[in-house]
Amino acid sequence: MTITDGRRARGATSRSAVMRHAVDLASTDGLEGLSIGRLAAAASMSKGGVVALFGSKEQLQLATVAAACEVFAATVVSPALQQPRGLARVRSLAELFLRYSEQRTFAGGCFFAAASAELGSRPGPVHDAVAAAMRDWHGFLRGSIVRAVEAGELSGVDPEQLAFELTALLDGANRMSLLFDSAEPYRRASVAINRLLA
Amino acid sequence: MTITDGRRARGATSRSAVMRHAVDLASTDGLEGLSIGRLAAAASMSKGGVVALFGSKEQLQLATVAAACEVFAATVVSPALQQPRGLARVRSLAELFLRYSEQRTFAGGCFFAAASAELGSRPGPVHDAVAAAMRDWHGFLRGSIVRAVEAGELSGVDPEQLAFELTALLDGANRMSLLFDSAEPYRRASVAINRLLA
DNA sequence: CCTACCGATCGGTAGG
């Protein structure tokens, strides 16, 4: 027996439409700066409508983090899966991340860099969701490095240590590019990463 | 002829007392989240009093950035000047930065990491003040590296490139330690920095 | 999904 609930289908469509605005607003103004009123205005909707869709600001923030995860997965992780396991995939992940940041997939640069800086020292469910997303990403990167080590393409390497250094360089390039409005940090990061993966 | 303006002297004392609270609030809640009302409450003062001392929120933010610069200079830069020019000073700067972050000199970790992430994509005088502070710090680090190269203590090194990599590792350690509430990133950063400076 | 409304807080001003 199929339930044909038109309201639920419309709700899902509305949610994803509003979500696009939410992710953009949060990437520039932060998850705390993402207000229900301004989001409603951006989505040409009433405040009550946004509240009806998401319930509370915290749930809106959690939905926004989840939506950003999907964008990140589609932009960085999925394309890298087209590459064979091992060093090629590690290189691909680094390059795709730099492109994702440089092309300003999110208006305010890497969504997770902004979110983790904003929530780094404030406990709560939203902090935990951001930390979990970062853990997933680090874990995926580290796993990819492990494959490269197993294949003998990287020798004398501690995967955890290399994962730390790669993410530091990727995030550093994102931050400095935003702060100084320059593309040079991306080239600096590439140079360092190529040396680490040589 | 000496001007003895008791009000001005009292104003300066009050300002620096309020400033200490402002820097702490901004390091956890961000420069935008630093509200005049909560700062007044933290300093046991009326809102009007805070406004009288600083004039506007933007001027309060600028004063807060300046105060954070002084703390950073006293905690990281000045002690490093005790070391002789060259590689010893570069090592000292890196170690002092990691200690400054790990000891939570600011409640929310490195003040400038938080501020630059928050204001990275929002133009204005406060953004410019933060960017200028970061530029000074990078310039000092790069200059210290140049001395080490000139002294023959670092060979085959591009100072600009090395400065980028060091700051990426230092900021990366700060961010990951805050996000995951762990001291491990500091050890990872030390390992990488020791290799770069070997 | 809407309108209408709630109490709280925002940055800032007036006047002393």
Place this chain on the structure above:
DNA sequence: CCTACCGATCGGTAGG
């Protein structure tokens, strides 16, 4: 430095 106040906006509720 204070009190008293301004209009705007905040997150959220009520009722439909």
